[in-house]
Amino acid sequence: MTDERVIEISGLVKTFGSVRALDGLDLEVRAGEVHGFLGPNGAGKSTTIRVVLGLLRKDGGEVRLFGGDPWRQAAELHRRLAYVPGDVNLWPNLTGGEVIDLLGRLRGGVDERRRAELIAAFELDPTKKGRAYSKGNRQKVALVAALASDVDLLVLDEPTSGLDPLMEAVFRRYVDAFRDRGHAVLLSSHILAEVEELGDRVSIIRSGRVVESGTLADLRHLTRTSVSAELERHVDGLDGVPGVHDLVVEGTRVRFQVDTAQLDPALGVLVRSGVRTLTSQPPTLEELFLRHYGDRVDDAPGEES
Amino acid sequence: MTGWASFLRLFLRRDRWMLLWWGLGTMLLYVSQAVSVDDLYATQAEFDRAAASMEGNAAFIAMAGPARALNTTGGQVFWQASAFGAIVAGLMSMFIVGRHTRAEEETGRDELLRATAVGRLAPTTAALIAAAIANVLLGVLVAGSLVLYGLAVADSIGTGVGLTLCGWFFSATALVAAQLTTSTRATYGVAGIVIAVSYVLRAVGDVGNGVASWLSPIGWYQAMHPFSGLRWWPALLLVAGTAAAATVAYRLFVGRDYGSGVLAARPGPPRAPTTLSGGFGLAWRLQRAPMLSWTAGMFALGLVYGSMGNDVSDLVGDSETSQEMFLQGSSDIVEGFYATSMIMLALIVCGFAISSTLRPRGEEDDGHLEVVLATALPRSRWLLAHVAMTVAGTAAALAAAGVGLAVGYSLVTGTSDELWHLSVPLLQYAPAVLVLSGVARLLYGVSPRLMVVAWLPLILAAVVMLFGDLLSIPQWVQDVSPFEHLALVPAQDVDWAALVGVALVAVALSVAGQLAFRWRDVH
Numbered sequence: 117m118t119d120e121r122v123i124e125i126s127g128l129v130k131t132f133g134s135v136r137a138l139d140g141l142d143l144e145v146r147a148g149e150v151h152g153f154l155g156p157n158g159a160g161k162s163t164t165i166r167v168v169l170g171l172l173r174k175d176g177g178e179v180r181l182f183g184g185d186p187w188r189q190a191a192e193l194h195r196r197l198a199y200v201p202g203d204v205n206l207w208p209n210l211t212g213g214e215v216i217d218l219l220g221r222l223r224g225g226v227d228e229r230r231r232a233e234l235i236a237a238f239e240l241d242p243t244k245k246g247r248a249y250s251k252g253n254r255q256k257v258a259l260v261a262a263l264a265s266d267v268d269l270l271v272l273d274e275p276t277s278g279l280d281p282l283m284e285a286v287f288r289r290y291v292d293a294f295r296d297r298g299h300a301v302l303l304s305s306h307i308l309a310e311v312e313e314l315g316d317r318v319s320i321i322r323s324g325r326v327v328e329s330g331t332l333a334d335l336r337h338l339t340r341t342s343v344s345a346e347l348e349r350h351v352d353g354l355d356g357v358p359g360v361h362d363l364v365v366e367g368t369r370v371r372f373q374v375d376t377a378q379l380d381p382a383l384g385v386l387v388r389s390g391v392r393t394l395t396s397q398p399p400t401l402e403e404l405f406l407r408h409y410g411d412r413v414d415d416a417p418g419e420e421s
Numbered sequence: 422m423t424g425w426a427s428f429l430r431l432f433l434r435r436d437r438w439m440l441l442w443w444g445l446g447t448m449l450l451y452v453s454q455a456v457s458v459d460d461l462y463a464t465q466a467e468f469d470r471a472a473a474s475m476e477g478n479a480a481f482i483a484m485a486g487p488a489r490a491l492n493t494t495g496g497q498v499f500w501q502a503s504a505f506g507a508i509v510a511g512l513m514s515m516f517i518v519g520r521h522t523r524a525e526e527e528t529g530r531d532e533l534l535r536a537t538a539v540g541r542l543a544p545t546t547a548a549l550i551a552a553a554i555a556n557v558l559l560g561v562l563v564a565g566s567l568v569l570y571g572l573a574v575a576d577s578i579g580t581g582v583g584l585t586l587c588g589w590f591f592s593a594t595a596l597v598a599a600q601l602t603t604s605t606r607a608t609y610g611v612a613g614i615v616i617a618v619s620y621v622l623r624a625v626g627d628v629g630n631g632v633a634s635w636l637s638p639i640g641w642y643q644a645m646h647p648f649s650g651l652r653w654w655p656a657l658l659l660v661a662g663t664a665a666a667a668t669v670a671y672r673l674f675v676g677r678d679y680g681s682g683v684l685a686a687r688p689g690p691p692r693a694p695t696t697l698s699g700g701f702g703l704a705w706r707l708q709r710a711p712m713l714s715w716t717a718g719m720f721a722l723g724l725v726y727g728s729m730g731n732d733v734s735d736l737v738g739d740s741e742t743s744q745e746m747f748l749q750g751s752s753d754i755v756e757g758f759y760a761t762s763m764i765m766l767a768l769i770v771c772g773f774a775i776s777s778t779l780r781p782r783g784e785e786d787d788g789h790l791e792v793v794l795a796t797a798l799p800r801s802r803w804l805l806a807h808v809a810m811t812v813a814g815t816a817a818a819l820a821a822a823g824v825g826l827a828v829g830y831s832l833v834t835g836t837s838d839e840l841w842h843l844s845v846p847l848l849q850y851a852p853a854v855l856v857l858s859g860v861a862r863l864l865y866g867v868s869p870r871l872m873v874v875a876w877l878p879l880i881l882a883a884v885v886m887l888f889g890d891l892l893s894i895p896q897w898v899q900d901v902s903p904f905e906h907l908a909l910v911p912a913q914d915v916d917w918a919a920l921v922g923v924a925l926v927a928v929a930l931s932v933a934g935q936l937a938f939r940w941r942d943v944h
Contacts, residue, residue, distance in 0.1 A: 169795050171943040191799035199795035205788035207707070208604065210689075210697075217693035218703060222796035243688035247527070247604045258792070271795070 120147040122182060122269050122300040123168060129176035130163055130324075137163045139324035140177065145302050147268070150295050152315030153304040154405075160324040161304040162202065165273055168302075169199060182268070195224050198262035202274035202304075204254040206246030212257040213242030219261040231264040237286050252278035263290050270294060270301045276310055288314055308405065320405075340373040342397045343382070348390030357382050368392075424539030428547030432521050433554065440555050443513045448562040450506055451580070454498045455570050468492050480728040480829075483624040486643045487634075495572045495648030499580055504620060507639045510559055510588030511616040514552045515609060518595040521548035524605040526680055535679070545674055549596055549667065556588030576647040583642040586659035590638040591616060593666035600673035603682040638662055700798050704806035707784070708777060712814035715773040719766065720821035726762040727829020727843065756912040759826070759843060763911070764886060764904060766822040767850035771879045773818050774858035777811040782869045790943060804938050808862070808931060815854050823847035846910035852924035853903035857882065859930025866937030869944075878902075903927075 123145040130138040138160050145151040155161050166172040168181055170190030179186055181193050206215055216235075220226030235242055238256045249257065255278045262270055270291070276284050291314055295301055305311050311318060318335060320328040328335060340361065347368045354370065355363055359378030364371045374382045386394070433440075462468040472491035475481050482488055486504050490496030522545055525531035531544060564581025568574050591612070598611035619637040626634025627643075634640030641662075644655040673683055696702050781804060784790045794800050823844035831837050861875035882902040884892075889899045899905050903923045908916040 166791070166943075169791070171791055171794060173940075173942055190794070191797050194795060195797045197795070199792065201788065201791060203788060204792075207789060208606065210706070211691065213691035214689070214693040214697060218697050219792065219796060221693075221698040222703075222793065222798045224797050241688075242691040245687075245689055247606075 121145075121180070122147055123302060124180040125164070125168070125178065127177035128164070128167065128174055128179055130160075130167060130172060131175050137324055138167070141321070141324060142326050142329070143319055144329075145269075145300050147300050148295065148298050149316040150291060150301040150303055150314045152311030152318040153302055153321065154306065154308070154311050154318055155321035156306055156405075159321045161321060162273055163324075164321070165199075165271055165302070165304060168271065169194075196267055197269040197271055198223060198265045198267045199271045200255070200258045200262050200273065200275050202277065204251075204258040206249065206254050206257060208245065208247035210246050211243055212240060212246070212249065212253070215246065215257055216242065216261040216264065219258075220265055223265045223267065225266060226264050227266055231260070234260040234264055234290070237290070238283060250278070252280065252283070255279060256283070259287065259290075263294065268299050270299070270303075272301065273304045274306065275303070276307070284310075340403065341376050341379055342371075342373050343386075343394070344369070344371040344396075345386055345394045346392045347386065348392060351385065351389040354382065354385050357385055423543060424537070425543040425547045425550070428521075428534075428539070428544050429550050432517075432547055432551040436517060436551065436555070439516075440558060443509070443555065444558045444562045447506055447509050447513075447559050447584075448566045450509065451498055451502045451563045452566040452570055454501045455494055455567065455572065458494050458497045458501075465492070472497075478729070479628050480725055480833075483628050484725060486623065486639075487627045487631075489646060490649035493648060495567075495576055498567065498572070499576075499643075499647050499649075503580070503583075503643055504623070504639055506563070506584050507587040507591075507642055508616055508620060510556055510584055511591035511619075512613075513555060513559070514588045514592035515595040515598075515612040515616070517552040517555055518548050518592050519599060519605055519608045519612065521551065522596065523599040523602065523608040527603065527605050529680075532679075542671070542674070545596070545671075549592060552592035552595075553589055556585045556592065559588060560585030573648065576651050579645055579647040579651045579653070583645045583647070583656060583659070586656055586663065587638055587642045589663045590659050590666065593663045593670060596670035597666055597673065600670055600677060601683045603680075603684075607682075700802045700806035701809065703793070704803075704810050708780060708807070708810040708814065711773065711777065712810065712817065715770070715814060716817045716821045719770060719818040720825040722769065723766060723822040723825020723827075724829040725825075726759075726766065727826040727831075728833045729758070729829075753912065757909075759830075760909040760912040762826065763823075763847045763850065764909070766826070766847065767819065767854055767904070768879070768883055768886060770815060770818045770822065770850075771854050771857050771882070774811055774815045774854045775861050775875055775879060777807075777814055778858045778861040778865065779872060779875060780810075781807045782865055782872050785869055785944060794943060800943070801935065801939055804935055808935065811858055812855065815858070816848070816851055819847050819851055819854070820844075842911050846915065849907060849910055849915055849920055850904070852920060852927050853907055855927035856903040856923060856930060859927045859934065862934035863930050863937065864934070866934035866941070868941065 121144060123143060125141060125143040128138050128141040128143075129136070141160065141164060143151075143153070143164065153161055153164070163172065167174050167179060168186055170186040170193075173187055182196055184193050186193060206212070210218070213235075216231065217226065220231070234240075238260055240253065240256045240260060244253070246254070255275065259275060262272075272291075276287055279287060291301055291303075295316075301314075303311060303314060312332065315332060317331050318329070319326045320335075347370065350368060351365065351370055354360055354365075354372065357374075357378065358381075359375035360382055361373045361375075362371075370386070372382070462471060469492045475491050476488040484504075485500050488500065491500060525544070535541075535544065560581035562581075563584055564578045567577035567580060594615045595608070595612040598615070599608045602608045602611060619639045622637040623634045623640035623643065626632055626637070626640060634644070638659055641655045641658040644652075646652055677683060697706055781790075784793075790803075793803060823846070826847065827840045827842075827844035830839055830843055857878045860878050861872065864871040864875055881898075882904055885894060885899045885902040886904055888894070889905075903926065906916075906919045906923055908914060908919065
């Protein structure tokens with residue numbers, strides 16, 4: 117089960133008029149993983165999801181969903197997935213409870229016990245009409261509807277942009293449990309912390325192409341760790357270590373960044389000067405992003421394009 | 422109230438095209454009555470005879486207003502147009518006030534503007550002033566066009582001023598409605614009820630002893646008696662009513678929180694009923710309200726046409742124009758009149774059919790469709806469910822109109838011989854109505870953007886039907902309208918071959934639209 121390829125995309129192309137929204141995109145989501153789909157707004161995340169859902173027709177490349185064709189077999193394949201859009205719009209005159217039931221029935225059934233549990237966990241009032249809900253509550257309705265269904269894949273497009281931190285924690289708990297049952301999650305986001313917290317693997321998309329893909333550990337390997345230390349003696353020779361950047365020495369205190377692959381030699385130099393305190397921070401996805409959309413390092417490894 | 426002037430400029434800018442169309446439409450409503458009355462009756466004797474017949478018809482009076490000086494052009498214009506003009510002014514005011522107050526508040530759009538250095542009352546005040554200006558525009562256009570047409574100046578001005586004041590009254594009541602409710606739809610609902618009640622009260626009063634008319638702003642407007650002894654004092658009632666309603670609205674506004682309404686939003690059921698399931702359940706839930714209200718409305722309209730009964734021969738007059746419009750090639754004037762009525766009712770039902778066909782696009786625009794299509798519901802079935810509602814609603818509305826027509830005729834004449842003859846034949850127009858709906862569906866199937874022209878075929882059909890021969894529109898253009906090919910029931914017998922042909926065209930258009938939809942991107 118865990119080796120099953122839930123979504124397989126290779127060389128996907130989608131154009132809108134003269135705009136090439138997706139330009140040879142590759143993506144693979146396996147059963148048993150939360151796959152973070154990360155990129156800035158307009159990079160093509162939602163377009164990719166809409167092709168996977170069979171709402172848009174691809175112009176080129178290969179897309180398989182549960183091994184089937186998402187365009188031709190859309191309805192049949194959709195029995196096995198639930199989708200939460202980024203901007204949830206509810207029918208103004210249907211209550212939240214009615215929407216949850218309707219979407220559940222359209223998917224082929226609701227788990228009654230889980231429905232009740234989710235409504236309680238998300239503190240949702242199911243008797244309110246769609247127009248009366250706030251953005252966060254509209255999102256909760258869609259999340260409850262999705263999580264209460266018995267499916268193998270969750271497609272979540274920026275699912276927590278309206279949730280408060282407490283509800284985000286509830287959301288994470290349920291997504292974790294869903295993954296632990298061996299199911300797959302495609303989690304699109306531009307919120308790095310969200311993907312960091314939940315994602316097993318990450319694909320970074322920019323201008324319609326996936327520019328980086330792997331486990332979080334794989335990707336951290338490509339980035340720098342921030343180190344700051346207080347030493348017994350003045351340190352020499354740190355600027356000679358390859359991969360050390362932005363070195364600041366103030367007496368016995370040092371701060372620098374180091375390519376994660378060069379962490380060992382750099383620490384070796386520190387140890388020789390006697391380490392009193394040491395803090396190091398793993399790279400955040402923020403930094404991964406900066407590398408791709410900000411200060412691009414020309415000779416960096418992993419440049420696929 | 423700081424900053425109201427900038428809001429007012431913004432509102433008027435956003436509304437300028439809408440205001441122009443409302444203004445021109447209302448002007449046409451009045452001035453076209455003058456043109457058609459003068460065309461219809463060749464001699465004063467004929468006019469007198471028609472007027473006498475109208476005065477004695479309670480259905481007409483209930484529909485239009487107290488019958489005064491109906492044998493004069495001015496009297497006819499005011500009688501025919503004033504009640505509907507007041508409704509139009511009311512609807513326009515309701516939309517202007519609603520869209521700049523409650524709609525902005527509901528969507529939270531104006532939080533951005535409210536957070537700037539503006540007074541709390543500024544947007545509300547600006548919306549009210551914008552509606553007031555729009556109604557002045559309406560009044561000026563109506564009065565001006567009637568004066569230019571050559572009607573008495575003072576009475577024409579009275580007609581315009583009364584209309585403006587009626588619009589002011591309904592602007593103020595719409596503002597009250599916007600304070601009571603939390604949703605824009607509910608605001609329009611409450612404001613619409615105020616307009617409807619005003620219309621019904623004056624109908625009751627005009628037919629009965631007249632007391633109820635004095636409870637209605639439309640009644641006050643008509644009590645000004647333009648073209649039949651103009652008097653100004655009832656206008657004061659409209660001014661006082663407007664001031665009172667506006668005061669109530671401001672009181673309520675000051676006393677409530679931003680975003681809330683005086684009436685709390687009612688909770689609904691926590692579980693969906695079993696009927697809300699599948700594509701058909703959803704389409705029924707979304708379309709049932711317009712389906713039921715159109716059916717009820719068409720029944721009422723059928724009743725009105727039907728109750729004109731045998732009087733029509735007096736109403737129509739002897740002029741060639743009117744003969745041509747009403748007889749539709751029939752030798753029997755009553756039969757000809759009912760043939761015209763049926764085709765008119767069918768054209769009106771096209772309003773339902775096309776707007777129902779537009780509903781799927783609304784679902785797509787509002788982002789509901791992507792969620793629904795991400796479930797196991799095939800897109801072909803989703804659309805088919807909406808098609809079914811359009812077809813069923815069209816059939817129901819036509820049947821209701823037919824029953825109304827037959828019942829109205831029977832009530833007035835006291836005979837039941839015509840029940841069958843005046844009701845069932847109306848259903849033959851269902852295929853023609855569905856051809857127009859099919860054109861809209863084909864446009865939707867190809868691209869939702871094309872749907873801006875969905876109403877054009879109806880306009881063409883209406884122009885051909887009403888003015889085809891008068892304007893000497895070439896036959897091939899007339900033949901484009903599906904209504905031209907069907908027999909003029911009940912004056913003629915049903916032409917089954919033509920009926921089947923038109924039905925096939927309707928089916929072909931709809932199927933083509935549904936197939937095209939299966940192959941396009943959904944947004």
